[in-house]
Amino acid sequence: MDAFLNGVSTVFQALINAGAYVMLPIIITIIGLVFRMNIGKAFKSGITITCGFVGINLLVNLLKSAVSPAASAMVANFGLNLDVTDVGWGAISSVTWASPIVAFLVFEILxxxxxMLVLKLTKTMDVDIWNYHHMMIAGILVFFVTNNIVWALIATAFTAVMTLKFADWTSPLIEHFFGIPDVTLPTISYTSSIIIAAPLNWVIDRIPGLNKVNISIRNVQKYLGIFGDPMMLGLILGCAMGALALMPIDQIFLTGVNVAAVMVLMPKMTAMFVEGLMPISDGAQKFTTKHFGGQSLSIGLDAAVVVGNPEVITTALIMIPVTIFLAFVLPGNRMMPLADLSVVTFRVALVVALCRGNVFRSILISIPVMAAILYAGTFAAPYLTDLATSTGLSFDGQIASMAGPSLTQTAIVFWTCISENAIILVPVAVIIFVAVWFLVEKKIGMEKIEAYAAEYEEME
Structure with a gap:
């Protein structure tokens, strides 16, 4: 049995190792052909989307390279010495794909x-296979802890259903706030924050005075002129982060210039991505109108396509020192944020969209979102460390990440499936799922999101 599992896993590793840049144009071309597009047009769309995606990822990596040294220096300067180290989402991803049951979980998610598409229970066609690791880690951890494949399959199934539905419910924000139509983002590092953000946003909407505070780049620019421009704001925030890290003056300015460059160039790469997406979107709508009675269909992609939004970057840059401070002062926290500080953008992007660019409210809500990640990472560290060690990795002390079981959605599934009190926790997980549906799908709803979008456009 082990030989069979390892053989299947090897085949999947070969496909995954081909990389998104190789497989994405092929997948998009195949999707275009399924939608009865001309092969030349389908292939051109695939290449255009991939080029936009390459540009977005290059800029995301530029932001990481600018932020990571400053974040690491701040951790050292603040005197953090916690015994659970954030090793980054990449390490968690490699552990996930190294599992002997990974191939079964990929087939299960597919x-x-x-x-769900056939039964019209989702409109998301998730082609972002490289981010399946976010959905699989709960099942793989459950299998490692319980050695029970059934519970592993249940954990993965519940995670996949939650992710697809959260992506569906938040898709209007992608179209009306980020300006990318017919796309959903089934990336748990992006969707997970909705569990905390939706109820908090609902509460803030009902607090007199607080619900009127609206600070965004759009209204700041009215008062600050050139200094409110996204490029200048990026320069200021980047330099401020370098200064907090006590970096040399040249490194402070270089950090600022790199952040400013991301602020300027990211919208251009996103526009290229959307340009390639539109023919596929049109083909999908014609196909579904003909064969599925007009059922709406969206392509599920990596959340990297939205993290370059100026409000997202601004919120993330502010939240990095705030997260370090939280790690220091939260009672019971043992997780030292480090490697994943550079990808806080993914954790706050949906919060920013839900708050329609209100940076003040986004920060207010992101504080408990990041606190929950620190606590979940602390509690899951022994299990994650043992799992990583079983794959041949070695660490000095316990490890965690701001991904995997540290994310609220994954943590709920993981602790429910390994708990002896699952009979209590399963209804709790279902209640959380229904609450998010009620607050996002019903209480916010399309009409209100469109109103938010109109309000946002007026600020530009």
Whole structure:
């Protein structure tokens, strides 16, 4: 049995190792052909989307390279010495893909997605296979702890269904706030924050005075002139982060210039991405109108396509020192934020969209979102460390990440499936799922999101 599992896993590793830049144009071309597009037009769309995606990822990596040294220096300057180290999402991803049951979980997620599409339970066709690791880590951890494949499959299934539905419910924000139509983002590092953000946003909407505070780049620019421009704001925030890290003056300015460059160039790469997406979107709508009675269909992609939004970057740059401070003062926290500080953008992007660019409210809500990540990472560290060690990795002390079981959604599934009190926790997980549906799908709703979008456009 082990030989069979390892053989199947090897085949999948070869496909995954081909990389998104190789497989994405192929997948998009195949999707275009399924939608009855001309092969030349489908292939051009695939290449254009991939080029936009390459540009976005290059800029995301530029932001990481600018932020990471400053974040690491701040951790050292603040005197943090916690015993659970944030090793980054990349390490967690490699551990996930090294599992002997990974191939079964990939097929399970694909099957669930197809079944939900056929039954019209989702509109998300998730082609972002490289981020399946976010959905699989709960099942892999459950399998490692319990050695029970059934519970592992249940954990993965529940995670996949939650992710697809959260992506569906938040898709209007992608179109009306980020300006990318017919796309959903089933990336748990992006969707997970909605569990905390939706109820908090609902509460703030009902607090007199607080619900009127609205600070965004758009209204700041009215008062600050050139200094409110996204490029200048990026320069200021980047330099401020370098100064907090006590970096040399040349490094402070270099950090600022790199952040400013991301602020300027990211919208251009996003526009290229959307340009390639539009023919696929049109083909999908014609196909579904003909064969599925007009059922709406969206392509599920990596959340990297939205993290370059100026409000997202601004909120993330502010939240990095705030997260370090939280790690220091939160009672019971043992997780030292480090490697994943550079990807806080993914953790706050949906919060920013939900708050329609209100940076003040986004920061207010992101504080408990990041606190929950620190606590979940602390509690899951022994299990994650043992799992990583079993794959041959070695660490000095316990490890965590701001991904995997540290994310609220994954943590709920993981602790429910390994708990002896699952009979209590399963209803709790279902209640959380229904609460998010009620607050996002019903209480916010399309009409209100469109109103938010109109309000946002007026600020530009």
């Amino acid at each position: 099957g669930i997605n197809i079944l």
